[in-house]
Amino acid sequence: MYDDAGASAAAGIGAGMMILYFAIVIFMLIVGWKIFTKAGKPGWGCIIPIYNIILMLEITSRPTWWIVLWIFFSPIMSIIFCFDLAKAFGKGTGFGFGMLFLGIIFYPILAFGDAQYVGNN
Numbered sequence: 467m468y469d470d471a472g473a474s475a476a477a478g479i480g481a482g483m484m485i486l487y488f489a490i491v492i493f494m495l496i497v498g499w500k501i502f503t504k505a506g507k508p509g510w511g512c513i514i515p516i517y518n519i520i521l522m523l524e525i526t527s528r529p530t531w532w533i534v535l536w537i538f539f540s541p542i543m544s545i546i547f548c549f550d551l552a553k554a555f556g557k558g559t560g561f562g563f564g565m566l567f568l569g570i571i572f573y574p575i576l577a578f579g580d581a582q583y584v585g586n587n
Contacts, residue, residue, distance in 0.1 A: 490570070500577035501525075505554065526550035527586035555581040 498512035505525040512518050516533070523532050526547060536543045548569075549562035555576055564572040575581075 494570070494573070497573050497577040501551075501573070504577070504581070505583045522547060522551075525583075526554050550586060551576070554583060554586050556584045557581060 495513060498518075499509035502512050502521060502525070503509040507521045507525060511521045519533055519536050520530060523530055523536075528550065532543070545566060548565040549559065552558065552562035552565055557576070561572065561576075565576070
């Protein structure tokens, strides 16, 4: 037979993990909103698919046609984006690596820290 206590514990753990997941997603949406706002773009743009990529390309001073590259080579473009975004906010390559490997820490630092948008001219 089934152990009711074990099933209840598993359900509780599953529910807790789901709540944690949604909390992280909401937090990262707030972080994205803040980054877009700091760069002079509409914050709500971070939640609209495709449009958010276009805004990211504008923030990092990349041409809009790069959206085609983003669609087909998303992992590679995401790596390039980390370094370009760090540069756009006056941060160095080390910060770009931090965004790449520890995004949940470095993106909030970029959003809520004292970094100012300088562009990638």
